[in-house]
Amino acid sequence: MKSRLDRYEEFIEKEYRAGLTKPDEYSLEAVTPELRARFANKEFKRIVFTGMGCSAIVSDIVRGYFAEIDSPIEVHVLNDYDFRFLAPSSVLDDDATLYIISSYSGHSQEPVRAYRQLKSKQDRVLLLTSGGTLAELGHADGVSIAYWKLQQPDREYPLFHVSQYFAILMDMFHELGMLDDNHHTRLAELSDQLERDYDTVRRGLVERIAYDSRDANLIMIASPKWHESLLKLAKMHFNEMAMVPATRNFFHEFCHSEVATLSDPEHKHSILWFADPDDDDYTLAKGENLVRLLTEERHENRNVHISRIDLGEGDFLRKYFNALNIVQHTALALGRYHETSSRDLISESAGNPWYHSTTIEAELVGA
Structure with a gap:
């Protein structure tokens, strides 16, 4: 596996702008007909995103962007699972609130705990993940799942792909009826602008x-x-x-x-x-x-x-x-x-070995 900084440099030069033009690397096949119907009927007036680290960071961009364009959809971002201290009950208990629980790996414990807290609200929960424990729980309970399907993800540093995450969410929200525009044209233009702007x-x-x-x-x-x-x-x-x-x-x-x-x-x-x-x-x-x-x-x-x-x-x-x-x-x-070498402190302190370099390297050897 290439070094962290070599991968980072390659990403900046080749994938950062390109990610804006890859909005289709996801799947909505596991979204239930019931939740699709609620989208079609325009029943949701707000989204509560919950997740940790980079799995949730794109939701902050969505929040800022929706505020800028005066979207009628409220966006709240909760980076923990003790919701009582993060949002009022008028938001949390409203049937017009959609919960999106985000964990790229699907193995982070905080989103899993958030999901377990939302058992009574599963009819308005959408899991956003690539698999893992979160997807297994959602599949077993019949809960809606949107799957990331990135073709070339950097397993250790998902933050590389925020531009693509944003493009995917714009397309996803359009497919679900929450946005009138899928943003394909705007983001393709933006990709070209970014190249010229970095002068x-x-x-x-x-x-x-x-x-x-x-x-x-x-x-x-x-x-x-x-x-x-x-x-x-x-x-x-x-x-x-x-x-x-x-x-x-x-x-x-x-x-x-x-x-x-x-x-x-x-x-x-x-x-x-x-x-x-x-x-x-x-x-x-x-x-x-x-x-x-x-x-x-x-x-x-x-x-x-x-x-x-x-x-x-x-x-x-x-x-x-x-x-x-x-x-x-x-x-x-x-x-x-x-030139600081990583000690894998993120995966170890978060208790998620899925991101650990030794786990990734072992899987590459076994592939």
Whole structure:
């Protein structure tokens, strides 16, 4: 098996944009006629996604996108199974709420526990998985299942395929009657735009950010529009691929609290401000003031670097996937700089050996 970073580089160059044009690698054959009828009758007014890690991250993109386009479908994302503290009963107990339980492997325990909590609501549950324990339970109970059918998945790092996950969900929601547009044309156009948009200016920005972020704690800040949808996934890329510490916060909250830690830090910090030209004037002016404060020629700023990542022009999708492309290239550069070897801490701490490198390698040998 190729190294983590070699696979990552190959993915960025060959598969990131291409994933947007592969919306058909899934199956709805295991969706029950009863649930299909509820979709056809427009009975659902909201979706509650629940899942862990990258299995659920595409739902945050859907949530942000649906909000941007003023979709009548509410989207809630719950990254745990103790629902009582994550959403009100008016959402959880409403017959107009569809639950989508997402686990790419099907072996993560948290989605399995979420499923067991939803026994009384199985007529409005859709499992989203490639198989595993979750699929076995759903099949035994006659619950609807949508299967990922990616032709060339990276087993260890599903986050590689978020662009394709999004394309698949847009097609899936169209097939189920929740979207009028399958997004094939828009996402094909976006794939071409992303290639043109990653120009010398953005390449230079990546080089500067990667250089300033060496041996630094990364702090990402953005407005609410991007905090969940973009920064959550960006943190995964920095944590899992570059294996560097990265945190995220709402821009205004950061300015009212955490910024104090930058008064005279002993260790190096790199602040990434994701600036949307559509943010209100107050936010943009406040951001420029923050840049000024942290770039002044003074002793206390010696270990502080701040970079403005302009999300640029276009709609939500163009801004999102351009920004993610910058994050990926930066994470790759930092990963090459640090050359940290994986200890498989994710699979071991999550208790899911399906993602463990030794499991994958053993299966490759036996194939």
